[in-house]
Structures are given as structure tokens and as C-alpha cells.
Amino acid sequence: MKFADRDDAGRQLAEAVAAQVPKHPGPAPLVLGLPRGGVPVAVRVAARIGAELDIVIARKIGAPGHSEYGIGAIAEDGPPVFDGQSLAHLGLEPADLEEAVVRERQELARRVREYRGDQPPPDPTGREVVVVDDGLATGVTARAAVQWLRGRHPARLVLATPVCAAQAKASVGADTVICLSEPVDFRAVGQWYENFEQLTDADVAQLMAGAVYDRT
Template sequence: MRGPEFLDRYEGGRVLAGLLSRYEHQPDTLVLALPRGGVPVAYEVAKALGAPLDVFLVRKLGAPSHEELAMGAIASGGVRVINREVVEELGVTREQIDATAEREGRELRRREERYRDGRPPPDVRGHTVILVDDGLATGTTMRAAVAALRQQGPARIVVAVPVGAVESCEDLAAEADEVLCARGPEPFYAVGLWYRDFAQTSDEEVRELLSLASRQQAAGAEQPAT
């Protein structure tokens, strides 16, 4: 097995940004990161493209007594996506779905408040949205994000990751308008194997990067990441 593809998430983001250069300085483009690991990657992408950066939070709705099985997901902006096949197969009631969504919704709102400091979610309608994470293994979270984001009416959804399992990248191509996996090593195993430094991204780092990106966007000037 070969060694890591990237030093850290920031380097992965810079490589990814180079492959997304056609979106540079396009006024209708937004970069949305899946927290927390996707934020350092997306920060580099947004900085290079001169695009606004924000987060798009997704919380899985685990089926009753089968928490590992997703019966749906909720996402930023109050969007709810339900997997009808799972719900019908397990006989999950509307009340159970609502209770699970309410519980997960509280956690999603807590994270949004922590990351955004009261700023509302971005309006994606009619925009090209570049949805970024640090990698794709099974792609489950990203698929939920794409489905939820689609309900908010963007003109185009571009999924972009530095590294991903080839099969997951191919599967997502049926759901997003474009999928860009900068590296597709095989065998894949896990996202973290392809970064030399894959330390957990903290809430504070997320907040700092969002704040820095906002200041850079407002000033129209780029500054190097620390």
C-alpha cells in the first residue's frame, strides 16, 4: 500500500482548489463544508476561488432499535429527508420519526449556533454549491447532504473531496451534478489513511476558519492559512 496522498486537510484543499479553478470568482458560487473535517479543506477551496464559505450540517436519523441504520437525515435550513424503504420495512411510525428528528434537530441547532454565531444559513437557491468534505468512504453522509441540499433549490451541486473510494465517487455522480474526487486510491480502506496528519478538527478551529474566511471575503483579499 502506498503512503499518504496529502500532508493534512489544508494541503488536500489546495490540491482540490486547483481542480476547481473554473469556478474562480464566479458570483453565484458558494462553498459549503461538512463539519468538522471538511472545513479546513473547504477553507482552502473558498479562499482560492474567492467564494463565500459556510457549513452545511447533516444529522442522521437512526431507526428505532437500529440506530446504525439511517431512516433519513435532517440538514441545515430545516430540511428533512426520509428513506421510505427503511421506514416501511421496519414499520416506523410518524411519531417515531418526529421524535428522532426533534432530538437530532436540537443537536444540529446547537452546532449551527456554535459555528455561525447567530448568522442565518446561506440562501443557496439558484446558486452553484460546491459541497466539500475531507474524503468519501461509504459516502452515506454526503448522499444525505446532497439530497437535503437539493430541496433548497440550488442551480448546481458539485461534490468535491481530496480523496475518495472510487465506487463511492461513482455512485454519487448519479445524485450530484458533478463529483470531483482528486485522488481515488485502491484499495481505499479509510479516509484518514491518506493524510499524514488527520488529527480531529475542533469546534474552535471550525469557528476560526469560518470567521477568517468571512473577513477575507469582505475585504476581497487573500491571507495565508496558519
């Protein structure tokens, strides 16, 4: 199963999310896209279920010499989260990645300023929250976001993604995981998209321009 692009993936994912997150009286669900690639997918999901749209900011911690291979992640002001199996495979300990954590925390802070300015993050307390990404490989970035959100006491925490590795789905830690496709031969998220262009901060800002932040 391949998606034309993130917009196509978002349209398809939105239908699956709508089936499991029905509209009901009370606060609207909160849909949080993971920048950058999860944001265009989240836009479609939020529109379909009538949710408030926002972002949760996380940064992948890459393996030494292979930065695209995520073996850890940090989200907002949370602690680093590591993929234990990946660390064991590479013969690494969390202490070996302290410099990488510092670099990624600096980049995360920059993105917080870029995307949110002086505004606080949305408050998920007591709300149904749907975290959206464009795909899960190791799933460690989504796991860091879910762990950070868990400490802010949502009523229910859903992770929604178009495509995922089965192991990542099992380890992400959400109450519910919605994934349209779990390919056996999963190697990278981009292989399941016809168009997988990298997004810029400007792209994210444009997509989020109409978002309303929850200040309560």
C-alpha cells in the same frame, strides 16, 4: 495517494475545483464546508476560486454499536437520508434508527447554534455551489447535504473532496463530483491522511471567523 493534512488536501483540491468552476461574471460561487473536517479543506478551495465561504451542517447516523460507520445522515432541517445497501447488509429498517435520528437531530441543532447563532443559512438559490468534505466513505453525509441544498435551487451543485470510495462518488447526487483519489482499497477516510486530527467546534469557529454570510 496520501495527504499530509487537511490543509494540504485543500490546496490540491482547490486546483482541481478551479479547473471546473472558473470565475465568471455574476454572483460569486458559494463554497460550503461540511463541519467539522470539511471546513479547513473548504477554506483553501474558497480562497482559490474567489468564492464566498460558509458551511452546511450535517450529522452522520451511525450503525448500532458502530457509531463511526455512517449508514444515514441528516442535514440542516432536512429529512434523514439512509444508505440502502448498508441497511440491507445489517438487516435494518429506517424505523430501527428512530432514536438515533432524534439524538443526531439534537446534536445538529446544537451545532447550528454553535456555528451560526441566530443567523440564517446562506441562500444558494441561483448560485454555483461547491460542497466540500475531507473524504467520502459511504458518502451518506454529503448526500444528505446535497439533497437538502437541491431543494434550495442552486444553479449548479458540485461536490468536491480529496479522496472517496467509488461507490460513494456514484451515489452522492451532485451535478458534478470532483475527487482527487479513488483508492480501490478504501476503508476509512483517515487512512489517506498522514495527520487526521479530530477538530473541535472552536477550530471550526476560528476557521470561519472571516466568513461572510449571504443574507439576500
